Amino acid sequence: xxxxxxxxxxxxxxxxxxxxxxxxxxxxxxxxxxxxxxxxxxxxxxxxxxxxxxxxxxxxxxxxxxxxxxxxxxxxxxxxxxxxxxxxxxxxxxxxxxxxxxxxxxxxxxxxxxxxxxxxxxxxxxxxxxxxxxxxxxxxxxxxxxxxxxxxxxxxxxxxxxxxxxxxxxxxxxxxxxxxxxxxxxxxxxxxxxxxxxxxxxxxxxxxxxxxxxxxxxxxxxxxxxxxxxxxxxxxxxxxxxxxxxxxxxxxxxxxxxxxxxxxxxxxxxxxxxxxxxxxxxxxxxxxxxxxxxxxxxxxxxxxxxxxxxxxxxxxxxxxxxxxxxxxxxx
Amino acid sequence: xxxxxxxxxxxxxxxxxxxxxxxxxxxxxxxxxxxxxxxxxxxxxxxxxxxxxxxxxxxxxxxxxxxxxxxxxxxxxxxxxxxxxxxxxxxxxxxxxxxxxxxxxxxxxxxxxxxxxxxxxxxxxxxxxxxxxxxxxxxxxxxxxxxxxxxxxxxxxxxxxxxxxxxxxxxxxxxxxxxxxxxxxxxxxxxxxxxxxxxxxxxxxxxxxxxxxxxxxxxxxxxxxxxxxxxxxxxxxxxxxxxxxxxxxxxxxxxxxxxxxxxxxxxxxxxxxxxxxxxxxxxxxxxxxxxxxxxxxxxxxxxxxxxxxxxxxxxxxxxxxxxxxxxxxxxxxxxxxxxxxxxxxxxxxxxxxxxxxxxxxxxxxxxxxxxxxxxxxxxxxxxxxxxxxxxxxxxxxxxxxxxxxxxxxxxxxxxxxxxxxxxxxxxxxxxxxxxxxxxxxxxxxxxxxxxxxxxxxxxxxxxxxxxxxxxxxxxxxxxxxxxxxxxxxxxxxxxxxxxxxxxxxxxxxxxxxxxxx
Numbered sequence: 001x002x003x004x005x006x007x008x009x010x011x012x013x014x015x016x017x018x019x020x021x022x023x024x025x026x027x028x029x030x031x032x033x034x035x036x037x038x039x040x041x042x043x044x045x046x047x048x049x050x051x052x053x054x055x056x057x058x059x060x061x062x063x064x065x066x067x068x069x070x071x072x073x074x075x076x077x078x079x080x081x082x083x084x085x086x087x088x089x090x091x092x093x094x095x096x097x098x099x100x101x102x103x104x105x106x107x108x109x110x111x112x113x114x115x116x117x118x119x120x121x122x123x124x125x126x127x128x129x130x131x132x133x134x135x136x137x138x139x140x141x142x143x144x145x146x147x148x149x150x151x152x153x154x155x156x157x158x159x160x161x162x163x164x165x166x167x168x169x170x171x172x173x174x175x176x177x178x179x180x181x182x183x184x185x186x187x188x189x190x191x192x193x194x195x196x197x198x199x200x201x202x203x204x205x206x207x208x209x210x211x212x213x214x215x216x217x218x219x220x221x222x223x224x225x226x227x228x229x230x231x232x233x234x235x236x237x238x239x240x241x242x243x244x245x246x247x248x249x250x251x252x253x254x255x256x257x258x259x260x261x262x263x264x265x266x267x268x269x270x271x272x273x274x275x276x277x278x279x280x281x282x283x284x285x286x287x288x289x290x291x292x293x294x295x296x297x298x299x300x301x302x303x304x305x306x307x308x309x310x311x312x313x314x315x316x317x318x319x320x321x322x323x324x325x326x327x328x329x330x331x
Numbered sequence: 332x333x334x335x336x337x338x339x340x341x342x343x344x345x346x347x348x349x350x351x352x353x354x355x356x357x358x359x360x361x362x363x364x365x366x367x368x369x370x371x372x373x374x375x376x377x378x379x380x381x382x383x384x385x386x387x388x389x390x391x392x393x394x395x396x397x398x399x400x401x402x403x404x405x406x407x408x409x410x411x412x413x414x415x416x417x418x419x420x421x422x423x424x425x426x427x428x429x430x431x432x433x434x435x436x437x438x439x440x441x442x443x444x445x446x447x448x449x450x451x452x453x454x455x456x457x458x459x460x461x462x463x464x465x466x467x468x469x470x471x472x473x474x475x476x477x478x479x480x481x482x483x484x485x486x487x488x489x490x491x492x493x494x495x496x497x498x499x500x501x502x503x504x505x506x507x508x509x510x511x512x513x514x515x516x517x518x519x520x521x522x523x524x525x526x527x528x529x530x531x532x533x534x535x536x537x538x539x540x541x542x543x544x545x546x547x548x549x550x551x552x553x554x555x556x557x558x559x560x561x562x563x564x565x566x567x568x569x570x571x572x573x574x575x576x577x578x579x580x581x582x583x584x585x586x587x588x589x590x591x592x593x594x595x596x597x598x599x600x601x602x603x604x605x606x607x608x609x610x611x612x613x614x615x616x617x618x619x620x621x622x623x624x625x626x627x628x629x630x631x632x633x634x635x636x637x638x639x640x641x642x643x644x645x646x647x648x649x650x651x652x653x654x655x656x657x658x659x660x661x662x663x664x665x666x667x668x669x670x671x672x673x674x675x676x677x678x679x680x681x682x683x684x685x686x687x688x689x690x691x692x693x694x695x696x697x698x699x700x701x702x703x704x705x706x707x708x709x710x711x712x713x714x715x716x717x718x719x720x721x722x723x724x725x726x727x728x729x730x731x732x733x734x735x736x737x738x739x740x741x742x743x744x745x746x747x748x749x750x751x752x753x754x755x756x757x758x759x760x761x762x763x764x765x766x767x768x769x770x771x772x773x774x775x776x777x778x779x780x781x782x783x784x785x786x787x788x789x790x791x792x793x794x795x796x797x798x799x800x801x802x803x804x805x806x807x808x809x810x811x812x813x814x815x816x817x818x819x820x821x822x823x824x825x826x827x828x829x830x831x832x833x834x835x836x837x838x839x840x841x842x843x844x845x846x847x848x
Contacts, residue, residue: 008416008844012487013836017479018494018818035483036476040442045500047513048782052369052454058516059446082473083402090399093392132354136453139465143450148442155449155469162462163391166350173349178341181349189356202360 023072033079038072040148061146064211065281066271071147073274074267078259085156088259089163092252096167099248100174108245109174116243117175119304123229124250125172125184126194130225131165133201134158137217145210153263157218160260164253171249193303196296200289211271215285218264220293223323226257228297228316233304265327272328283329290331347388352381355458369454373519376584380457383579386571387463394466398473401561405477408557413484417553419844423618424489424837425828426550428681430482431491432616433543433555435680436508436608438478439499443512444527445471451520460579463572464524470565477558484554488840489833490823491681498680501795501817503786504608504672506736510783511605515598517779522594524576530598533573534639536566537631538606542613542621549619581646588647593775599651600768604735607668614665614694615686623697625661633658653768659744662701666694670709671740674725677810680819682828685714705747722827726810728787733762734769734780738787741765757781 014027019039021027030038046058056062061071068074080088103109109117138158142151172180188194200221207213230253238246247254272279294313301309321331341349358366370377389397411417421427445468452464486492499505515526531539544559580587610624622630632654640650669683676683686694691710694702713723729738743751753764757777764770773780789795793802796812814821823832 008419008840010416010488010840010843013490014487014493016483017486017492017496019496032476032480036479039496040475041446042439042443042496042500042509045506045509045784047506047510047784048517048779050517051779052372052517052519058513082469082476083406086395086399086402086473089391089395093395097392128354129356132458135465136461139449139453139461139468142468143446143453151446151449152472155445155465155472158449158465159391159394159469162351162465163395165354166390166392169350169354173341178349181353185353185356189359199360202358202366205358205366206361 031079033076033081033084036081037075037149037152041071041146041151059146063144064146064209066209066211066274066278068147068271068274068278072149073270074147074149075270076149076153077262077266080153080156080263089160092255096252099251100170103245103248104174108248112175112245113242116238116241116246120234120238120243120246121172121176121180121184122187123233123300123304124168124246125176125180126188127225127229128165128168128172128181129185129188130197130201131161131168133205134161134217134222135165137204137213141210141214141217143210144208145214150210150214150267153267154214157260157263160256164256167249167252171246174249175246193299196292197300200292200296211282212285214264215268215282216289218260219268220286220289222257223261223264223320224293224297224313224316226253227319228301228313230254230257232312232316233301237305237308261323265323268329269327279328286324286329286331343388347385347390350390351385351462352458363456367454367456369520370456373521374590375519375521375580375587377457377580378583380455380459382582383457383459384575385459385463386575387568389466389568401564402473402477405557405561406480409477409481409484409554412481412554412557416840416844418485418488419837419841420551420553422550424833425616425682425684426546426552426618427485427489427833427837428491428828429543429546429550429612429616430485430552430555431489431681432608432612434478434482434485434492435495435498435502435505437539437543438475438482439496440508440512441471441475441478443516444468445475447512447516447523447527450516451523454520460524460576463568463575467528467569467572470569473565474558474562477561481554481558488836490820490831491833493824494680494818497818501786502680502819503678503731503790504737506784506786507608508605510736511601514601514779521580521590524573525580525591525594526598526601528569528573529577530573530595531602532566532569534599534632534636535602535606536570537635538627539609540566541631542609542627545621546613546617549621550617577643577648578646581643581648585647592648595648596652596768597772597775600653600766600772601735603653603657604737604765604769607664607737610665611668611672614697615669615690620693624665625697628657628661656744656766656768660741662698663705663742663747666698666702666706667740667742670706671729671738673713674723675729676826677724677726677821678814678819678825680817680824682826682831682833684828685710685717701747728790730763731785731787732765732769733783733785734764734772736783736785737765739763739765 015029016027016035020030020035023038024030041059043059050056050058135158138154138161142154142158145151145154169181172184188198204213204216207216230250234250235247235254268282272282294317298309298313301313305312317331324331448464448468448471452461452468455461455464482492499509515523518526540559540563544556547555547559577591580591613621613624613627640648672679673683673685691707695707716723731738739750739752741751743749751766753767753770755762755770755774762773764773790809790813795816796802797815800812801807802809811821819825828834
């Protein structure tokens with residue numbers, strides 16, 4: 001039986017807010033994503049300049065070299081507003097939890113070949129620091145980017161990276177206990193293998209342009225790291241060596257990077273298609289940071305796959321070059 | 332067969348430790364001061380970030396799970412409320428004006444909090460406060476969006492909501508909350524935390540959210556109630572963060588005390604001035620009252636706040652200086668504010684009205700020392716005049732306080748018949764203030780407050796008319812031009828509730844819902 005709950009049908013005076021209607025050119029019903037995202041950042045009438053950066057306004061296009069006529073063009077194809085974002089992550093977390101439970105309850109860690117377990121610990125545990133750095137960088141993108149669209153997705157990205165750092169911590173505890181965490185930190189700080197990568201991350205901490213930071217962190221570094229470490233080394237090589245359990249523990253990262261890539265690519269594509277100047281600027285960022293990222297990731301990959309590393313990295317680079325081409329950039 | 336080697340069991344605190352602050356490291360390839368350039372200039376001394384006590388221990392997996400659960404429930408209520416035309420169940424359509432005040436005055440601040448907490452989270456070298464601040468930045472996005480989504484349904488049927496984002500920037504009384512938050516976000520990261528995290532979220536939050544949320548509950552607004560209650564569980568985290576910040580800063584170095592005390596004095600006053608809007612909402616705008624502003628102030632500030640400041644006295648913190656002024660003003664604040672809005676209703680994006688006889692009796696009972704003596708006669712006079720067709724509109728733009736940006740409507744402490752004026756000179760210019768507190772705030776940082784975008788000054792300078800307006804043209808109507816620039820639709824968004832489109836529509840729709848017409 002169907003009961004009509006709506007006892008009165010009344011005609012609305014309008015469908016949405018004016019700033020959204022002006023943006024879309026029509027007063028029409030909009031999705032929750034658009035309603036909660038378009039035009040949400042104030043653009044003018046700032047009362048005071050930041051005491052921490054007196055040459056700028058609170059939100060200031062001058063913080064980046066990129067120029068956009070419409071900053072809300074940097075839309076998120078995932079249409080993440082807060083509710084959609086948390087609901088997507090909660091579902092992934094359910095899967096991750098089930099995976100951790102499965103691995104633990106079946107004793108799959110104990111069943112791992114020792115060299116795979118050791119390689120996984122050596123490769124994955126220091127990466128929790130890298131994810132922590134990505135958390136900080138995306139906080140900067142959120143704070144200093146111009147426009148509510150980019151800033152919103154950046155806080156989601158930032159907290160995702162904290163989540164990843166925490167999953168990696170759990171993996172470290174599961175595969176090697178607290179000692180694995182301290183050994184991983186030691187390696188991150190002192191082992192020559194990790195130093196180019198740590199240097200890359202620390203150098204990114206002083207990048208002031210929020211869209212350069214977005215490029216350096218979310219496109220270039222993560223664009224190589226996730227396919228290399230998670231898609232290739234963990235999912236394929238470790239799995240082939242009897243370490244499929246590890247792939248279960250990193251499923252969140254694999255799925256997350258495939259999903260997040262859509263946002264990264266869409267924003268950068270909107271930026272580089274805006275103007276030749278923008279394209280030139282982003283290309284220069286890619287040119288400056290990509291060789292460094294490759295160089296930094298090579299010794300890291302070698303931890304797990306030794307002499308196979310250069311070939312694997314080349315393969316990942318090939319895929320990455322295709323991705324860049326789709327955005328309108330080149331490797 | 333159990334081959335499992337016993338793992339060390341980590342306690343909750345240790346577990347949270349490895350999940351957050353152990354992720355951090357001390358950089359060696361770049362200098363700390365280049366990575367964290369904003370933590371020294373305020374003069375706050377932090378010797379050991381590790382002494383930070385995490386006020387709550389929430390890892391991201393748990394965060395996503397709890398928050399997604401809350402969102403699911405909240406949006407189910409919002410949808411049901413919209414589906415059922417729940418807005419027709421509010422006590423009286425006048426109530427809806429409080430929601431207008433909330434969306435135009437408060438929701439945009441939630442957005443600013445989102446960006447502000449991202450900024451300070453990035454600015455602090457300590458991993459403990461960073462995680463807490465970034466989580467709050469994310470929460471604030473939630474608050475902004477759930478409010479927009481919930482109130483969107485009101486916008487479909489009522490005036491006074493439709494251009495809230497632009498109004499927050501442009502409309503004169505909304506420069507009060509806007510400049511308040513701009514002040515906080517342009518301050519250094521520690522001051523921001525004391526301003527927003529402590530003074531606003533901890534000390535004053537019960538005077539902002541509780542009145543709106545319980546007002547919604549009393550007046551049958553399930554939608555507002557739902558997002559309000561749902562936000563409260565986040566607020567509990569934000570409050571513990573605000574308190575931890577204060578304790579942490581004070582424990583780090585004795586030199587921090589005078590700086591923090593000055594910030595507490597400043598921000599309690601700044602926040603209180605913004606709450607003027609809440610005071611009049613409680614006493615005049617809610618058809619079904621919850622409690623008076625004065626009662627709320629006594630419970631939430633004088634009693635609860637008093638206990639808090641007694642507790643903080645072990646760090647040397649004393650009650651904010653302004654508490655005495657506020658104690659005097661509590662009998663007058665809401666009346667003076669609503670009288671002013673009644674005068675200037677032609678330039679507001681919500682409706683005003685004269686309190687009914689019943690409501691005046693309630694006000695007399697709640698304000699035995701002030702209402703009958705000072706304010707009832709005004710309302711009765713205006714009511715008489717309106718009945719004779721002389722509804723009074725004030726068309727002279729008021730002088731604004733350079734700091735809080737509220738028109739000079741407050742009276743001298745101790746004399747409710749005399750407007751309080753203060754002034755000071757700075758670089759050959761005269762600046763005006765509503766109070767000693769606002770004057771003192773200015774004098775401490777004049778180079779900041781001279782930048783204020785004062786709506787009245789801007790109108791007089793010709794900056795608030797649509798492009799191409801010629802103010803020298805014959806018959807130029809400045810109010811009309813300003814309203815156009817605001818995009819406040821004359822006759823729909825502004826003026827008295829009596830005779831408004833909101834009133835007519837609500838009555839007609841309600842009749843459809845409750846009678847067989």
